[in-house]
Amino acid sequence: MSAEQALQYCLAGVTVGSIYAIVAIGFNIIYNTTGIINFAQGEFVVLGAMTAISLHTVTPLPLAVAGAVAITAAAGGLIGAGLTRAVKRPTVLRLIIVTIGLSIVLRAAVLHIWDEKVRALPFFTGTEVSSVGFFGARITPQALWVLGICAVTVAGLTLFFRHTLTGRAMRACAANRTAAGLCGIPVGRMVTLSFTLSAAIGALAGCAISPVTQTQYDMGAPLAIKGFTVAILGGMGNSLAAVAAGLLLGVLESFSICIFPLAYQHAVSIAVLLAVLVFRPSGLFGSRDVSALKEH
Amino acid sequence: MAGRMLAGLLAAAVLWAVPLAAGQGEPIKVGAILSVSGPASFLGAPEKRTAEMLVQKINASGGLLGRKIQLIVKDSEGSPEKATSFAKQLIEEEKVLAIIGPSTSGESLAIKNLCQEGKTILLSCAAAEKIVDPIAPYVFKTPQKDSDAARWIFQTMREMNIRRIGVIVSNDGFGIAGKAQIEKIAPEYGLQIAIAEVYDKGATDLTGVLNKIKGQNVEGLVNWSIVPAQALVAKNMKQIGFQVPLFQSHGYGNIKYVQAGGEAANGTMFPASPILVADQLPAKHPQRELLLSYKKDYEAMYKEEASAFGAYAYDAILILAEAIRKAGTTDREKVRAAIEDLKGFVGTSGIFNYSKTDHSGLDMSAFEMLTVKDGKFVRLKP
Known part of the structure; x- marks a missing residue:
């Protein structure tokens, strides 16, 4: 294999990995506040992309993306508010099961509002055929956009969760709900906020990846599975780790193609996940102590 | 003598006409198992729209043998398991004369034997040759090979x-x-x-x-x-x-x-299929008129471009309707035999020539080699 080809595998892995990463970030926000895994996260991605595609027929692209993020965030907030009020004794397991139901409802809703057809947003820069040269290998500029958006989102979230009062209050809710409530933190409102935020980031992810992956009503679940895998691989709750794990998994899958037939690609990534769960259950970049505390 | 013969004839005619008259109001039940949603929805959705449009058109112009067609559409979501259970339901409960679809090859193969055993005509909209090879007498397909x-x-x-x-x-x-x-x-x-x-x-x-x-x-x-x-x-x-x-x-x-x-x-x-370039076909092309009329109806009704997939369902219903007309009855065996006897039948996907040994009906001439130019389909060799 020539160096140029190896680099091309690497860049192909980065393209795929950036998609995994940006979807994985959304999982972490709700987890950080509630300790639950939102299985409807993939549907937020599809909803955001579909809304943007519809808005783009009447407004320019940046406005369409902003509008889609706002609309999806509002939908996410409503869902979060509804959930916390409707579910009596909202234990983690119950809420997780509710999100599975939610994902089915949202998928059906997207199918009925739009239809079964494949759509795509235009590339943010360039067209379908443009690519950026990199020592003889090539990558679509959209992958760089996705990575850039990942970077900005992760930086923003880190600042928010570590250095703002609201962010810290949200983390407190996940650490100990009762204690957070006793300290005067409005737990319900924090959960609503986390759904709003993760829906917004899901929508942003959907818009960013749509030119590359194309968007169809039922692509949420496979995306969510990969995003979830990556979130676990990195260590739940840590957005930066999710991005690193996403890129790692993407590159790994990509290089697996040059040795094994393509059909084994997913087997490779699942094998990696199993190995990590067995040997480092807190994730590649997670702290054992923290995850041990969260078990209780 | 002559009077008695006339009376006898009259009695025979009355006897013969009674069941016919009784059947008149009853619609002819036709099932359709299509992947209207799910991963193969781009096949099933235009097929469903086409089937509904064509049945509506046939019913509006008086139906078949004076009876209306009742189309029962089931969405299999591309899943062979769902297709199988819908096929059982259509054959055993609805007792349909024929089933249009399924949209995908995997689903069609899954229900091939069910339809044969249930003596229900299957007009598959999927392409795989295994659907008609080996031949099951009740199973046909409309797409090209x-x-x-x-x-x-x-x-x-x-x-x-x-x-x-x-x-x-x-x-x-x-x-x-x-x-x-x-x-x-x-x-x-x-x-x-x-x-x-x-x-x-x-x-x-x-x-x-x-x-x-x-x-x-x-x-x-x-x-x-x-x-x-x-x-x-x-x-x-x-x-x-x-x-x-x-x-x-x-x-x-x-x-x-x-x-x-x-x-x-x-x-x-x-x-x-030549449908994609219908307007570029020479005036003497045998399918041109049919293709343009299907495209016009479909595009007017659904505000989206007609695809080759919808055309598979169009042919399936067209062939079934023609066979029922030729057989003059909805007797399963006679309709099935009538399909097998169709020769030179102009459909949207090609000219169909079915026989006892060929349930696909189309040959290489049913395809055109196309290419994409400026975002449009054009003939590779105009």
């Missing part, structure tokens, strides 16, 4: 002096069956398959595998699938600077894939 599509591609490759090729297919019934066909037929045309890979039917990026194929120095690439990845292949090839002619299967015959591929789709070559 996979192998003929492969032959068109290989013939074109030979004309372009391509010898060494790469092949990628999706991991569903259509892709896997296509891969087997390609590997069987390519040597007949003196082509060497350097590499053949299978990708996930929900693939969202193919740059990795295309890079692998690029490393094999192939002169042409065949992608055989019916999934949205068809648009991805063209985009990803351009993005990594992989510049060989791209050939796709007849599954590419939906303008949505060209739109999704944008600029990258230009130059893609594929065999397809």
Whole structure:
């Protein structure tokens, strides 16, 4: 294999990995506040992309993306508010099961509002055929956009969760709900906020990846599975780790193609996940102590 | 003597006419199992719309044998398991005369024996040859043959002096069956398959595998699938600077894939139903009039472009209607035999010639080699 080809595998892995990463970030926000895994996260991605595609027929692209993020965030907030009020004794397991139901409802809703057809947003820069040269290998500029958006989102979230009062209050809710409530933190409102935020980031992810992956009503679940895998691989709750794990998994899958037939690609990534769960259950970049505390 | 004979005739006529009159109000039940949603929805959705439109049209002009057609559509979501349970329901509970569909080859194969055993005519809208080989007397199909599509591609490759090729297919019934066909037929045309890979039917990026194929120095690439990845292949090839002619299967015959591929789709070559270029056909082309009328009706009713897939359902109903008319009855065996006797029947996908040994009805001439130019389908050799 020539160096140029190896680099091309690497860049192909980065393209795929950036998609995994940006979807994985959304999982972490709700987890950080509630300790639950939102299985409807993939549907937020599809909803955001579909809304943007519809808005783009009447407004320019940046406005369409902003509008889609706002609309999806509002939908996410409503869902979060509804959930916390409707579910009596909202234990983690119950809420997780509710999100599975939610994902089915949202998928059906997207199918009925739009239809079964494949759509795509235009590339943010360039067209379908443009690519950026990199020592003889090539990558679509959209992958760089996705990575850039990942970077900005992760930086923003880190600042928010570590250095703002609201962010810290949200983390407190996940650490100990009762204690957070006793300290005067409005737990319900924090959960609503986390759904709003993760829906917004899901929508942003959907818009960013749509030119590359194309968007169809039922692509949420496979995306969510990969995003979830990556979130676990990195260590739940840590957005930066999710991005690193996403890129790692993407590159790994990509290089697996040059040795094994393509059909084994997913087997490779699942094998990696199993190995990590067995040997480092807190994730590649997670702290054992923290995850041990969260078990209780 | 003559009077008695007349009375006898009259009595016979009355006896004969009674059951006919009783049947008059009763609609002819026809089932349709189509992937209206799910991964193969781009097949099933236009098929359902087409079937409903055509049945409505036939009923509006008086129906068949004075009876209306009642179309019962089931959405199988592309799942062979769902198709099987719907087939049982249609055969055993609804007792339909015929089933239109399913949309995909995997589903059609899953219900082939059910329909044969239940003596229910199956007019499959899926392409795999296994559906009609070996022949089950009650099972027919309307799309062109996979192998003929492969032959068109290989013939074109030979004309372009391509010898060494790469092949990628999706991991569903259509892709896997296509891969087997390609590997069987390519040597007949003196082509060497350097590499053949299978990708996930929900693939969202193919740059990795295309890079692998690029490393094999192939002169042409065949992608055989019916999934949205068809648009991805063209985009990803351009993005990594992989510049060989791209050939796709007849599954590419939906303008949505060209739109999704944008600029990258230009130059893609594929065999397809002439419906995609109906307005470019010469005036004396036997299918021209039928194709233009279907396109006009469909596009007026649903505000979207007609595809080759909807046309499969159109032919299925057209063939069933013609056979019922010819048989003059809805007796299962007689209608089935009438389909088998159809010769030179002009459909949207080609000229059908069914026989006891051929339940596919179409030959190579049912395809046209097309290419994409400025985001539109055009004939490769006008």
